[in-house]
Amino acid sequence: MQQATTNGTQFETPAEINVETLVHDDKIHASLYTDPHIFEQELEKIFYRVWVFVGHDSEVPEPGDYVTRQIGRQPVLMVRDKAGAVSVFLNRCAHRGTLVCPAESGNARAFTCPYHGWTYDLSGQLTGVPFPGAYGPDFNKGDHHLPRVARCDSYRGFVFASLSPEGPSLAEHLGIASRLIDRACDLSPEGELDLSAGWVKHRYMSNWKMIPENDTDGYHLGFVHRSVLKSAGSQYQLFIGEESNNKGLLRDWGNGHTEIEFSTGYKQPFEWFGGAPDKYAAYLAQLEHSCGKAEADRRVFEGPPHALIFPNLFLAEMNIALFYPLDAEESIQWHTPMFLKGVPELNTRLLRQSEAAMGPASFLLPEDITIASRNQAGLHARQPEWLDLSRGRNREYVDEQGRIVAHFTDEVTNRAFWKHYRTLMAQV
Numbered sequence: 214m215q216q217a218t219t220n221g222t223q224f225e226t227p228a229e230i231n232v233e234t235l236v237h238d239d240k241i242h243a244s245l246y247t248d249p250h251i252f253e254q255e256l257e258k259i260f261y262r263v264w265v266f267v268g269h270d271s272e273v274p275e276p277g278d279y280v281t282r283q284i285g286r287q288p289v290l291m292v293r294d295k296a297g298a299v300s301v302f303l304n305r306c307a308h309r310g311t312l313v314c315p316a317e318s319g320n321a322r323a324f325t326c327p328y329h330g331w332t333y334d335l336s337g338q339l340t341g342v343p344f345p346g347a348y349g350p351d352f353n354k355g356d357h358h359l360p361r362v363a364r365c366d367s368y369r370g371f372v373f374a375s376l377s378p379e380g381p382s383l384a385e386h387l388g389i390a391s392r393l394i395d396r397a398c399d400l401s402p403e404g405e406l407d408l409s410a411g412w413v414k415h416r417y418m419s420n421w422k423m424i425p426e427n428d429t430d431g432y433h434l435g436f437v438h439r440s441v442l443k444s445a446g447s448q449y450q451l452f453i454g455e456e457s458n459n460k461g462l463l464r465d466w467g468n469g470h471t472e473i474e475f476s477t478g479y480k481q482p483f484e485w486f487g488g489a490p491d492k493y494a495a496y497l498a499q500l501e502h503s504c505g506k507a508e509a510d511r512r513v514f515e516g517p518p519h520a521l522i523f524p525n526l527f528l529a530e531m532n533i534a535l536f537y538p539l540d541a542e543e544s545i546q547w548h549t550p551m552f553l554k555g556v557p558e559l560n561t562r563l564l565r566q567s568e569a570a571m572g573p574a575s576f577l578l579p580e581d582i583t584i585a586s587r588n589q590a591g592l593h594a595r596q597p598e599w600l601d602l603s604r605g606r607n608r609e610y611v612d613e614q615g616r617i618v619a620h621f622t623d624e625v626t627n628r629a630f631w632k633h634y635r636t637l638m639a640q641v
């Protein structure tokens with residue numbers, strides 16, 4: 214393990230390290246992105262404790278519908294039972310540990326382990342054991358159910374799980390950042406999202422933390438995405454050139470949740486959707502019907518959030534993304550278009566836009582993936598040891614809602630991520 218030293222020129226390899234000492238208010242140590250021992254601590258202190266985004270209600274609309282996901286390295290199964298409740302189980306047979314459900318998604322009346330045929334119902338109870346006579350009279354099926362995650366809760370259809378029985382509630386974890394989820398859902402005339410279009414997966418040859426950092430990093434927009442921003446008319450166009458050209462903001466919402474606010478630079482409704490409000494008249498009429506004209510006008514001007522819900526949910530404007538750590542230098546991100554319930558014609562446009570912006574033949578996301586791998590490769594050079602995160606500290610401020618705010622090219626969101634990371638990693 215690499216240990217920072219006071220003179221900044223040597224590396225040591227102590228058996229134990231307090232990871233929080235590698236995170237300062239304005240700089241972080243490079244080993245945080247490369248050290249496999251630190252990665253293992255992150256699994257224990259972050260992914261196996263905090264609320265992790267697992268999936269969305271709309272992915273499992275009918276009883277028996279399921280999807281399989283991961284929390285850290287642990288496989289989980291999100292399923293809707295006969296009564297309509299959504300549960301998250303560890304995807305592990307109670308017999309000898311095989312993945313009970315190897316499929317990514319589907320519908321099942323029961324789950325049968327492929328190894329020796331133990332069968333579980335939709336509420337995780339063991340209902341069938343082949344050749345049961347070989348077990349003694351004290352064998353009780355009730356003792357061998359699918360293990361549930363310690364806590365499962367949802368907010369407006371977003372299902373989260375925590376593998377720790379203790380800790381803040383989901384409401385406490387989200388805090389005021391629940392308003393970012395509201396902002397997305399409230400674009401639907403029915404107030405609900407539909408994330409059933411399927412997921413595209415991208416492998417990152419980088420540490421997982423580069424994904425949330427980059428998701429709300431405004432500084433890179435005019436460089437990594439310069440060519441696409443210059444050629445495509447979009448709300449990002451103002452992010453090329455002088456920093457004073459645009460009025461975008463960054464916000465620290467607390468608990469590691471961060472945001473780039475684009476709408477402070479918008480001049481007309483639907484700029485988040487390429488402008489041309491007349492194209493969306495039918496949608497606007499439906500939204501007005503549901504919430505009134507003034508509120509509908511406000512929502513379509515402001516548009517969707519561009520925000521990170523710590524640690525692994527990215528509200529990516531008209532897409533939703535989630536990501537998993539694989540090891541210290543490899544991660545995977547999934548994304549799907551953010552369909553709005555009640556407006557299928559609009560969703561067709563959203564699908565095309567998602568393909569163009571985020572898909573493997575697009576620019577935006579592949580550019581981020583490429584720069585992440587270069588970022589990771591560069592960090593194998595051992596000098597300098599520390600990465601600077603001080604940009605904009607001299608001009609950030611706290612707004613009336615208690616959020617730390619700064620210009621879109623500043624590093625307030627990076628600092629917000631690491632501040633919460635340090636708090637979590639300092640826990641015993």
Ligand code: FES
Pocket residue numbers: 306307308309310311326327328329330331
């Ligand atoms: S491991 Fe599942 S039935 Fe044996």
Ligand SMILES: [Fe+2]
Pocket residue numbers: 427433434437438577581
């Ligand atoms: Fe980017």
